Amino acid sequence: MRKIVCALVILIGFISCKNEKSSTSAEKQKTNTVPNIVIINFDDLGYGDVSFNGSKTIQTPNMDSLALNGVRFTNAYAASATCTPSRYSLLTGIYPWRKEKAKILPGNAPLLIDTSRVTLPKMLQNSGYTTGIVGKWHLGLGSGDINWNAQIQPGPNEVGFDYSYILAATQDRVPTVYIKNGYVVGLDKNDPIEVNYKENFEGEPTALSNPEMLKMKWEHGHNNSIVNGIPRIGFMKGGDTAKWNDEEMANVFLKEAQNYVKTNKKKPFFLYYALQQPHVPRTPNPKFVGTSGMGPRGDVIKEADWCIGEFIKTLKEEGVLENTLIVLTSDNGPVLNDGYYDDAVEKVGNHKPWGDFRGGKYSMYEAGTRVPFFTYWKGKIKPGVSNALFCQTDLFSSLAQLVKSNEKAKDSEALLPVLMGESTHGREQLTLQGSLGTFFRKGDWAMIPPSKGPKLFKNVNIESGASDKYQLYNLKEDIGEQNNLSEKYPDKLEELKKEYQNSLAE
Known part of the structure; x- marks a missing residue:
């Protein structure tokens, strides 16, 4: 009887050990797949x-x-x-x-x-x-x-x-x-x-009041508080x-x-x-x-x-x-x-x-x-x-x-x-955002709706993309967007305009 009990104990221990190893292996496999x-x-x-x-x-x-x-x-x-x-x-x-x-x-x-x-x-x-x-x-x-x-x-x-x-x-x-x-x-x-984006704190130097403190010269927009010799946007004390x-x-x-x-x-x-x-x-x-x-x-x-x-x-x-x-x-x-x-x-x-x-x-x-x-x-x-x-x-x-x-x-x-x-097989289309508005991508086509604002951001010398007309570009043939095809392909323009408006309304 004692031999039978011992055999059962050994068998249970073996099964338990095997299950524990299987469980550990499964956990390791799960970890490795994440x-x-x-x-x-x-x-x-x-x-x-x-x-x-x-x-x-x-x-x-x-x-x-x-x-x-x-x-x-x-x-x-x-x-x-x-x-x-x-x-x-x-x-x-x-x-x-x-x-x-x-x-x-x-x-x-x-x-x-x-x-x-x-x-x-x-x-x-x-x-x-x-x-x-x-x-x-x-x-x-x-x-x-x-x-x-x-x-x-x-x-x-x-x-x-x-x-x-x-x-x-x-x-x-x-x-x-x-x-x-x-x-x-x-x-x-x-x-x-203390931080303020509207007005300076009394007695605190700025790029305008203390230019002699600057180690980096500002060109536009960065003439408020000076930290480490660099003028920043906003005021800090x-x-x-x-x-x-x-x-x-x-x-x-x-x-x-x-x-x-x-x-x-x-x-x-x-x-x-x-x-x-x-x-x-x-x-x-x-x-x-x-x-x-x-x-x-x-x-x-x-x-x-x-x-x-x-x-x-x-x-x-x-x-x-x-x-x-x-x-x-x-x-x-x-x-x-x-x-x-x-x-x-x-x-x-x-x-x-x-x-x-x-x-x-x-x-x-x-x-x-x-x-x-x-x-x-x-x-x-x-x-x-x-x-x-x-x-x-x-x-x-x-x-x-x-x-x-x-x-x-x-x-x-x-x-x-x-x-x-x-x-x-990626996206079919995208509705993206620039500083002056949203625009649309589908397949090889880029469509930019009319928008108000400067055509050139002069401070940074970058074209905004703004125009009083729709712009349509085939990026496969014209990656630099030099040839506006809106008049040449009116049907394609109408197709993209409709899908663009639908995306905004979703």
């Missing part, structure tokens, strides 16, 4: 600013290594030609023109995203991901007058990010401080921060111990991104790594000054490429690169002089930040919204080039497909096979 996700979003990087898109003047070897071993998209778009609306769309899956306040925000604007909305990071949270943002935010903070000296809510943490380390708006806007999980980093409570060092900003964000990976590598993580380059003011670290031969704008692109290389090293060292999907893109098209004299115009030479396209940042022409874009997942995505029509708005639903989430967003199309390079 990748970490990293979105790297540049600020004002043009389609032609990177060597993986053909630039011969600026070399970006670290980005090239990823792009040429992943899927490089030639027909991918930001939803808007400016930053705040573009970023709103990427995180919500909603066209920014549906949101009236989705414009370029001041640094003290309230949070633009409704905290009840399911965002990309919330969707991933609900699918078991830890979520983080490092870098530029520019989607507003708080719900009214912000007290910068206490916890600032709501913000990134209230719309789906477990961890946030950000600059509130842009590098050229106050407040010039980092904010970690709602708190200003390094703040001395005896030197409280106090917070001296918390103010950032502009030349160290890229390193600060890189280290935060690296630490986020190291801290969260044992579970699925999502990181939105929002680089500040090459937005103005362009302040490369001293070791990158002069490396491009094109002045600070070229230098900060080189610096950003180096940062990406260092970040990829960290993914390798922490053993997570092979299970990480990387998406790299830019929030809108390029601009040279955007408010400071920094030799961007004088030293551009033969370089074409806009590539073969017309326009640039702010514009309804192609260079305003057609941006660098690639996906990389070692061993999962085969190298290739895709001409599929894709928009950053589609990241929400495409990544939902990846993690098997049922969440949906109004304007986001589920195109995971396109992201993975398994299909070239």
Whole structure:
């Protein structure tokens, strides 16, 4: 009898052990099929600013290594030609023109995203991901007058990010401080921060009152408070111990991104790594000054490429690169002089930040919204080039497909096979936004409705796309949008006008 009992105990133990091993194996397999996700979003990087898109003047070897071993998209778009609306769309899956306040925000604007909305990071949270943002935010903070000296809510943490380390708006806007999980980093409570976008604080120097304090000369729009010798947009008082060092900003964000990976590598993580380059003011670290031969704008692109290389090293060292999907893109098209004299115009030479396209940042022409874009997942995505029509708005639903989430967003199309390079069947059409209005893409056609406003944004020397007539371009034959075909193809124009109006009414 004792032998029978012992045999049963051994048998049960064997079955239990086998089941435990099977369970562990199944859990490991499940973990391996759910990748970490990293979105790297540049600020004002043009389609032609990177060597993986053909630039011969600026070399970006670290980005090239990823792009040429992943899927490089030639027909991918930001939803808007400016930053705040573009970023709103990427995180919500909603066209920014549906949101009236989705414009370029001041640094003290309230949070633009409704905290009840399911965002990309919330969707991933609900699918078991830890979520983080490092870098530029520019989607507003708080719900009214912000007290910068206490916890600032709501913000990134209230719309789906477990961890946030950000600059509130842009590098050229106050407040010039980092904010970690709602708190200003390094703040001395005896030197409280005050911010105002309407009037200066008594006795505080500005670019107009104290030009002798400037180390960077402003050209337009940047003549308010001076921080680190750089004139900014908006007025700020106090917070001296918390103010950032502009030349160290890229390193600060890189280290935060690296630490986020190291801290969260044992579970699925999502990181939105929002680089500040090459937005103005362009302040490369001293070791990158002069490396491009094109002045600070070229230098900060080189610096950003180096940062990406260092970040990829960290993914390798922490053993997570092979299970990480990387998406790299830019929030809108390029601009040279955007408010400071920094030799961007004088030293551009033969370089074409806009590539073969017309326009640039702010514009309804192609260079305003057609941006660098690639996906990389070692061993999962085969190298290739895709001409599929894709928009950053589609990241929400495409990544939902990846993690098997049922969440949906109004304007986001589920195109995971396109992201993975398994299909070239992208979107049929897109309704995009420039500074002066919306415009339409379908197939090889671009249609720009009549709009009021200047044809040239003189401050930045970029064509707006405005006209008193409809514009119709066949991008397959005329990528530079030089030949308006609206009169030659009236039937095609009427077809697109109708579909464009239907998209606005949806």
